Amino acid sequence: MRYLALAADYDGTLAHHGKVSSSTIDALKRLKDSGRKLVMVSGRELEDLFTTFEHAELFDRLVLENGALLYNPATREETILAEPPPPQLVEMLYARGVSRISAGRVIVATWEPHQKEVLEVIQDLGIERQVIFNKGAVMVLPSGTNKATGLAAGLLQLGLSPHNCVAIGDAENDHTFLAASECGVAVSNALNSLKERADLVTTADHGHGVEELIDRMIDDDLASLNQKLKRHGLLVGKTADGTERRLDPFGVNLLIAGSSASGKSTITTGLLERLENKGYQFLIVDPEGDYSTLNGASVLGDASRAPLVEEVLDFLKTPTHNVVVNLLGIPLDQRPSFFDSLLPRLQALRSSKGRPHWVLVDEAHHLLHAQWKPGEQNFTGQKMGLTLITVHPESVSQAALERVTAAIVLGERPDKTLHAFCQAAGKPLPLAPEGALSRGDALLWEVNRDEVVVVHTEPPKTERRRHSRKYAEGNLGPDRSFYFRGPAKKLKLKAQNLTLFLQIAEGIDEETWLFHLEQGDYAEWFREGIKDEDLAAATEKIAASKLSADESRGAVRAAVEARYTLPSDRATGHEEKEDQPAK
Template identity: 45%
Template sequence: MRYHVLAADYDGTLAHDERVDDSTVEALRRLRDSGRKLILVTGRRLEPVLELFPEVSLFHHIVAENGALLFDPTTGEETLLAAPPPPEFAAELTRRGVHRLETGRCIVATWQPFETISLDVIREFEIDLQIIFNKDAVMLLPSGVNKAFGLSKALQRIGFSSHNVVAVGDAENDEAMMRSCGAAAAVDNALPRVKAMADVVLRHPRGKGVEELIDMIIENDLDELRHRPHRQLVLGTRLDGEPFSIASHGESVLVTGGPGGGKSKLAIRVMESLTERGEQCCVVDPEGDYRGLDGSITLGTAERAPDVEEVVGVLESPDDHCVVSFFGIAKDDRPEYFNKLFRALSELRSRTGRPHWIIVDEAHYAAPKDWQPAKMWSGDELAGIIFITAYHDRISPAVLEHVDWIISIAEQPEDAIEQCCQLMGDALPSFDRPKIECQHGALAWRRGERYPVWFSRLSPRDEGQRHQHSYYEGVMDEELQFVFRGVDNRMSLATGNLKEFIKTASGIDDETWIHHLKHGDYSTWFRDIIKDPEVADEIATIERNTGLPAKDSREMIADHILKRFKPPW
């Protein structure tokens, strides 16, 4: 379920002539019975709302005074969210002939045409107030206080993200709230400008329109909005210059391609995009490489596996993102741990709709091919997960079965998609190589469609080296390891990571060290395998200096490695 909360305006939306019809009340009750939350967001003062609408207990919170006051109908607790203007302010407005003046806990309200006098008094008092219009109504509130502000405070109380909220309204003062939410609906009697910015324009006015909206939410969770262009998740640029994007939610993605091809850079950019949009992200990080990215909270170290309950505790806050480091978990133990984490995150998602996206890097370790518990995972549970792997043939068939998109970032991306089709038993799409160069090129195919899409992936804001920390202390795959063989292949000393490389290099004989140095093997390894051309160039300079003693060249290369790759923790 994507939309867990309905935020509704009162006058002109729920109510007609100040009253809410019985059928609308019944619809609100049905929505609440579906497990969703209700928040009333009104420009009115609290007391008139309580007098006019006896069914306020249907709502989990009421945001009154256009965002300045929060009320809990269950406990009766009121929370003032902003400081009110001085009493002399309202008195001066009255003295100057402003009629129909109302004052609440914070709000001062009147009607047109008294906005001009109100603005004059604001200037004279030198107080930080703004004027907000609601059709003919004029509301004076502290700057920054509006329905979006008040709603955000209510959502904090109940632990939901605005991306999991549908907001419905009719007037100017509803716009900020509607823009802040994951979906916006306008009743048929709404102002034209409100209809223009809404995702859904309802066929009926006021309460009947809200009833129509509730029916849509219960029936299919507004599934059609996933493909609204401005709601989608942009991954890159098509060859025609248009954005390449996927649905905002409800789909799963497999990103594959050889080591060093840019898969994780795409994942980092996705995470950056999600944090920019305010959507919650959880990253399963196999080697500690996403630590601290975009202000995320990292759990787990080389010495300690992250506690699953601790992960859920972080993600209970809608504004926090979590990186779950698998660095301290043995590779053979990762599937079992991931299954436990997956179950906990699925339960959290069923309650809150979050985290909105989960990124699983090196997914062949989290969900390997023969991991039987993966067969219990459902397609709904896997929606909103991006699986990243260089070895799609090693990942669980249960994952492949439910993947919606395959994105290949490889020298021959068609080959990877073809192999995935064979593994999944899908018919091959029609490949058509682009005639122009595609920088950061990738090929995306949505299962069931005839043609894949070529696109240039977006680059992360931080183009720093991915895998720096894992190359230093993690266990590299055998085909990536440096092997000291020496003259005539007299030995075979494999180094599982850069830390082992430095240790082994310090212990081998000078002849073996110099043999690899003269052949440029060290710089070649860093350039082709580690994918760090900068360090490779520095090492190549050392290799060309034939007058250096073996001891000095060892220390110089080790120094470059430590500066570049040794983690700070």
């Protein structure tokens, strides 16, 4: 299910004139029976609510006092979410002639037209408080406390994300928690300002509108609204005419394919950054350690320690935790079996909690190789984001490719890569632009559309400083190492990683250094061996600048260090001081 919780306002939404009808109670029970959670989000105080509502036990959490108090009906436990007011606040309001005052654990409320006196008292006390209006009520709360913050706290206790929640309300103070939820609904009797911003407006009013929403949730999990929920779309890029192209953050199974150094990691990092900014939870299965310094994610495992499935699941229990599962500590031939053990556990978590919202599989042609067959539960009901990143889509399991709903394709001949994907997946080949693309461009194909469009992809806002042991310290192997041979090919100095490359570069003669620089050998290695297009482009600019050997050596070293975290300065040899004696 996409929507695992319903968050509903009380007065004017669930209740009409303070009372909830029996048919609305029956609808709430039906929703509970469907396996979903119920959260009430109200400006009322706890004791006041209990005087008019007798079915609090139906709700998994009550968010009261406009987000300042959280109550668990099952345990009767209260959690105060904000600082209580000073006692003088109420006393000074009475002294100014304000007679209709109610005070809860945190909230102090009165009615219009007493907002003038409220503001004067706040100013006289010198305290930080906000005033919230709600259909004539004047509520005083700590700054930053509202229904959205209270709902977030309640969902966190339930292990749920706001992106798996539907919210319904009717008044001014409901704007925040409707906007914070994946789907915001206004009952037909709601204020026009709320209806204008809601994703859905019910045809019925008050509790009958809630019943209408509940029936739709049970019927199709609001699938009919998917096309309307554009506010959550993840930006991929813009077409030549400036039109934005976005992907639905829910339900898309994405393929990112292209040759080495074509920009797959840049596009992926940008998407991850936007997922994090929107509060979606993601998990990356990272066979080669390429995402070990990704901002906003916890890395489990490294070259010396294999990750454990149980620790991955433990981190994912918190909806705000994103995870990178680094497989460098697992022998190459055992990585697919580790992934096979992880995937059904992720699917089980998604069934119960709706998370992680996106699972990204790097080097998918290895982990989901052509002979790979999914377990019985691995792809059952697979509707949430599974992103496959690969150089070789034709080498990925057909069972996985068949479920791809969108493809981003890059490289020198993206049309050929797209053709290879379609052939392997058994999908009809769409008409696609042929030939090479400009830097930063990609083909985007949404499988339910006939068109393949060229988009200029949106880069990440922050540069990712790469730290991968295989590039900085590891052994890339003979085929991907750099060899300093010199113009006469008398040398054979092997650099199997960036640290050794910089060490050797410091010691070789000027002629050898400049020979490889001017031939473009360094840029080619960075592009093909290190798979870093940005570093390759920077090195090409350095070569074109016609710097001296020492100047260009320093510039290349600076370009590498700006992008990679190396073991230490000592490893590159440039800790030497000018006043040290020559050896």
